Amino acid sequence: MVHFVGAGSGAADLITVRGKQYLEEADVVIYAGSLVNPQILDYTKDVCTIYNSAKMTLEDVISVMEKAEAAGKTTVRLHTGDPCIYGAIREQMDILDEKKIAYDYCPGVSAFCGAASALNLEYTLPEISQSVIITRMEGRTPVPERESIQSFAAHHATMVIFLSTGMLEELSRRLIEGGYEAETPAAIVYKATWPDEKKFICTVGTLAQTAKKNNITKTALMIIGDAVKGAKYDRSKLYDPGFTTEFREATSTSAGR
Incomplete structure (x- = not known):
């Protein structure tokens, strides 16, 4: 299995609970070294093999995934932020589909x-x-x-x-x-x-x-x-006392802003 994981926007403790669990279980981690906070790699186990994708091509990345899969190992592909935004994950997933390698995707906190x-x-x-x-x-x-x-x-x-x-x-x-x-x-x-x-x-x-x-x-x-900065906005209707919702009846006329 390959887990695509969003590392979050930077702070090591902003990775999701699920993403942290995947890192703790991973045998192989391929991380975006030019963008991911290296402190996040502290969640990996001592025997985990770590690759910096900043020095790799797409073909190199897929090769590592293939070898790990053939050896029965779990791989985490660790991207910055949430990889659905400028993460170049679709091209990786399409190749994994062709090669019949299973994967999933764990979202992260975008920048x-x-x-x-x-x-x-x-x-x-x-x-x-x-x-x-x-x-x-x-x-x-x-x-x-x-x-x-x-x-x-x-x-x-x-x-x-x-x-x-x-x-x-x-x-x-x-x-x-x-x-x-x-x-x-x-x-x-x-x-x-x-x-x-x-x-x-x-x-x-x-x-x-x-x-x-x-x-x-x-x-x-x-x-x-x-x-x-500084814009004069209207009060939210959701918490306006003069606005009825599914869960609350209006109680007064809103003064607004």
Whole structure:
């Protein structure tokens, strides 16, 4: 069996209980060495064989899985955050399907959740933003034209932008071209939930300047939108005394906000 496991956003204790159990039982671990906190490997047993996939190709990774499976061993493929987001797991699973090797998938805490926790931020605020767009700038890996930053910016939803720290001047330009004002609140969160986490509140127009000033060149998320700071939002209906739910009758007229 191969277990795909989300390691969480950084802090070793943010791995799920199930993910930790899989690591404790694993005979082989292949982990994303450039992104996963190595402290998480302390959960493995002494006889576990550990591979750093930062130095491996897809073919190398599959070869290790095949050999472990042939020897009756359990493998954990340990990805950063939750591997359903930019985790490149589908290509691994498809090959395992072809080879009739069983696998499952244990979710993790994504970096976009870790970034929100770093800022004590709620992405979805009534009358401000009820949608979160998770995307990235194109680099060596292309992005479909219909999913351009400009087209998403037109919605004025909350945006969380991965894998784009080295392109912030261009990111700002595209966000503004798409409809955001240069003064729209923004945040840069570096290594969310890691011991060396850093966070900076800025604006769409000052993303590049803020990153340069603080020597942030990689491993950061950008958060865009009025949910970041200072927006005047409506009170949630769920806990409004004037709002009837399945479990509670309205008791008074809401004063609102």
